[in-house]
Amino acid sequence: MRLRRTPISVLLLLAALPASAAPAMALGYVPKYPAGFRHFDYVDPAAPKGGRLVLPALGGYDTLNPYTLKGDKEAGVGALTVETLMEQSQDEPFSVYPLIARDIALAPDRLSVTFKLDPRARFANGRPVSAADVVFSFDTLTRDPGATPGYRFYYGDVARAVAVDPLTVRFDFKRPNAELHLTVAQLPVFSRAWIPKGKTLADVAMTPPIGSGPYALAGYALGRQSTFVRRPDYWARDLPTRRGMYNFDRIVYRYYKDETARLEAFKAGEFDVSAENVAKQWARGYRGAKFDDGRIVKKTLPHGASSGxxxxxxxxxxxxxxxxxxxxxxxxxxxxxxxxxxxxxxxxxxxxxxxxxxxxxxxxxxxxxxxxxxxxxxxxxxxxxxxxxxxxxxxxxxxxxxxxxxxxxxxxxxxxxxxxxxxxxxxxxxxxxxxxxxxxxxxxxxxxxxxxxxxxxxxxxxxxxxxxxxxxxxxxxxxxxxxxxxxxxxxxxxxxxxxxxxxxxxxxxxxxxxxxxxxxxxxxxxxxxxxxxxxxxxxxxxxxxxxxxxxxxxxxxxxxIPYHRVAWWNRFGQPATLPRYYDASNWAIQTWWAKPGS
Known part of the structure; x- marks a missing residue:
């Protein structure tokens, strides 16, 4: 069914009327998923939990802090342990749905956006996620001199973040900006307890952030491996934007120095999924008895994403x-x-x-x-x-x-x-x-x-x-x-x-x-x-x-190429529907599950 296109000015006006806080918002069209939806179409809500997923990473890492300019970042901390205010769907150009924030409201003059936080949201340390934490996250990413500068450009038109009350946060804009309310919804939120008072991001290079995500860092060997475990107390597991997602009990990253070593390690069974970027290796390296007898699956998976x-x-x-x-x-x-x-x-x-x-x-x-x-x-x-x-x-x-x-x-x-x-x-x-x-x-x-x-x-x-x-x-x-x-x-x-x-x-x-x-x-x-x-x-x-x-x-x-080249050991289940805009490795992390007995 073709989506009905609506001018952004109309959508923004509707979203900004009194008492009009919306559970979802899109940029230039009506959001695909209505209020009260059960789950995204590209997940299986009945996916079983359990098992382990092992993934590769290239190079090494010397910091557990995903937000600093300096240092080589560990691959999973930011994505697995820290969540954003709202979740962007993967089958629409730009739509956001409730996660830490349960709704979003744009001011009539388009000079501020307000989020109401879900009172159930909890950090891994058990503390509730508050508006003060959101403000702290924004200020750290945009004002700390050691932060990756991309955040300062991304949120350059945000004048300030204000905690209106414990569960309400408002972002004031310097000028109207067509997409800023949605990009603010992508703000990663971490606990203000992560960085001690008087310290900066540079002081917590080896201290992972305290986030509200589905996983916690369980152990690591610096530059060689990191292990994450699924939180049994994860607050959002039954939200529509999380149902059927993050199904593995453990996710492990193993680091390899070059592409050749990574491919040989995959065929030896050291990790589970390989998203290949080298044409020669895809054409000549993914061969052999394990591929012929089905132990390893090799596929090209279409996507609709811009290639830049x-x-x-x-x-x-x-x-x-x-x-x-x-x-x-x-x-x-x-x-x-x-x-x-x-x-x-x-x-x-x-x-x-x-x-x-x-x-x-x-x-x-x-x-x-x-x-x-x-x-x-x-x-x-x-x-x-x-x-x-x-x-x-x-x-x-x-x-x-x-x-x-x-x-x-x-x-x-x-x-x-x-x-x-x-x-x-x-x-x-x-x-x-x-x-x-x-x-x-x-x-x-x-x-x-x-x-x-x-x-x-x-x-x-x-x-x-x-x-x-x-x-x-x-x-x-x-x-x-x-x-x-x-x-x-x-x-x-x-x-x-x-x-x-x-x-x-x-x-x-x-x-x-x-x-x-x-x-x-x-x-x-x-x-x-x-x-x-x-x-x-x-x-x-x-x-x-x-x-x-x-x-x-x-x-x-x-x-x-307008498709992903992906191979995996044949011990995983996947949803029947592919997302339209997705990264192959993240797709596996978010929506796959371990087959029983694998």
Whole structure:
């Protein structure tokens, strides 16, 4: 059945009328699940409890605090032990339903949102969840200097959080923001008893947060393993947003240093579920008697989620990449078609948008509505933005990137580079040399082909593989030339776009503005992700931004697939219905169960 679409302005008004606190709210449409619903469609409410699920994690960890900028995070603490004010469903673009908060009410002027907390909500230490805890959580994440800076961008338009009474919390906004009331509903809530008075997040690096989630951390071997047990006193187990979910008695994470070790460990039975990201391993590694006789199941599972943009990002903080002609030339040397044939077994599609696999992706010529956004910025934009949406270069099936390299050479010469003994050098004779940073050797063979083509242009590319902990520190400090990143995109892009592309984020260590982008046209478009009335306005803003970013050539676009590659040992049950927007590992954690006797 098709959902009836309603303008956001109408929904917000209805939600803000006196005594109109709503148990659910959606962004631009009527929520799918009515008041009093029993469970989400993608769970089995009769799923049995018990058993164990073992999952892999890559690298290691040196902190049990999921909210600090510094340190390598343990994989499960944030997701399993801490809950948010409300729960986002996985079969709608952006809808929230009761969890810690039993209802939500937006003020008529859209300058505040109020949540009523469920009086049954309890932390793992037995104390009730109070409005004071919610305020403490918000203040810690947005004001503590050691917190991951993404929270400050995500909640940048929130002026303050106020405990109205023990079970009522209000968030006051600096200005109306179309999605802010829903993003606030995603706030993780932990007990104010977690951080002693006068201390900060940095002081509790090895103390896990006190949350209200379904699991508690039971033990760990630093950097190697962590174990969580299901709380027998879990307060929300019978809520509609939790019924049929979190069915395992124990969840264990085991850490592996690289992808090869992880795959071999899976086939040896060291863990239960493998969500594979490496095409070669999926094509050639998931074979053998255990797959043939059904002991291990191997499947591709479709999803409807936006794939965002994966690509090799150019760090504009390095003057080497300041000229868009240089960035385009380096992009022309990347032969995706060859890689897809020779290394990826034809599994991938080229990512051509920052909102790939989504209606947000710009297509063809700009629409009239897109023109309305872009035209006032014409003096800040290249003419390309007003033409057909920029697409990644395509190599010829017979001659490869030969023609692309000719064009790349022309661009480099036009940008002031010249050739000296086969090397590309600048006016002062300095060679064109840069480094690709990675934490996994998987990308060595991928980058090798790019490296080979760049050498034909006289460009020297080196590859440096470092420990995941060192990699993360260098990323936080923006200490790299280029690396692979993913600009993740939700079904309803919003405040996170500031973290990706704003001038403020470019200057903030630990942000996701890896490119160091600070562009006046982009800066002018970003507020449209915070202030809109209808979903179509949001779609138009995303397409306009997409055109500008693609014309800027800030990344060498990589690839995506519209399905998950998943294998698991055949000892689990799963619901009959898949969610539409989901992560494969989280799907297993949240909705699977152990088969009796397994």
């Amino acid at each position: 943009m994966q690509g090799f990002v150019f760090n504009l903080r390095n003057p080497l990449f300041a000229d868009v002609r240089v960035r385009e030339a380096l992009t022309l040397a990347f032969d995706f078609e060859w890689l897809n044939r020779q290394l990826f077994y034809g599994q991938y599609r080229r990512s051509d948008s920052y909102f790939s696999n989504s209606e947000m992706a710009a297509q063809g010529w700009p629409s009239e509505d897109e023109h309305a956004i872009l035209e006032p910025l014409r003096d800040k934009l290249t003419p390309e933005v007003f033409g057909l949406a920029v697409r990644p270069p395509v190599s010829d099936s017979r001659y490869g990137v030969r023609e692309n390299l000719k064009r790349a050479r022309e661009l480099l010469l036009a940008a002031g580079w010249r050739y000296d003994g086969g090397r590309l050098v600048d006016a002062r004779g300095r060679p064109f040399r840069f480094e690709f940073l990675s934490y996994s050797r998987t990308y060595e063979r991928v980058v090798a082909q790019w490296q080979k083509q760049l050498a034909k242009l006289g460009v020297e590319l080196t590859v440096r593989v470092v420990d995941p902990a060192i990699f993360q520190r260098r990323m936080n400090d923006f200490a790299f030339d280029t690396t692979v990143v993913v600009y993740g995109a939700s079904q309803s892009p919003g405040n996170e776009q500031l973290n990706f592309h704003s001038c403020r984020a470019a200057k903030t260590p630990g942000s996701s503005n890896w490119a160091g982008l600070c562009d006046p046209a982009v800066e002018a478009i970003l507020p449209r992700f915070q202030h809109f009335e209808t979903r179509q306005q949001l779609v138009t803003a995303a397409r306009a931004l997409d055109r500008v970013l693609r014309a800027g050539r800030y990344v060498v676009p990589n690839w995506h």
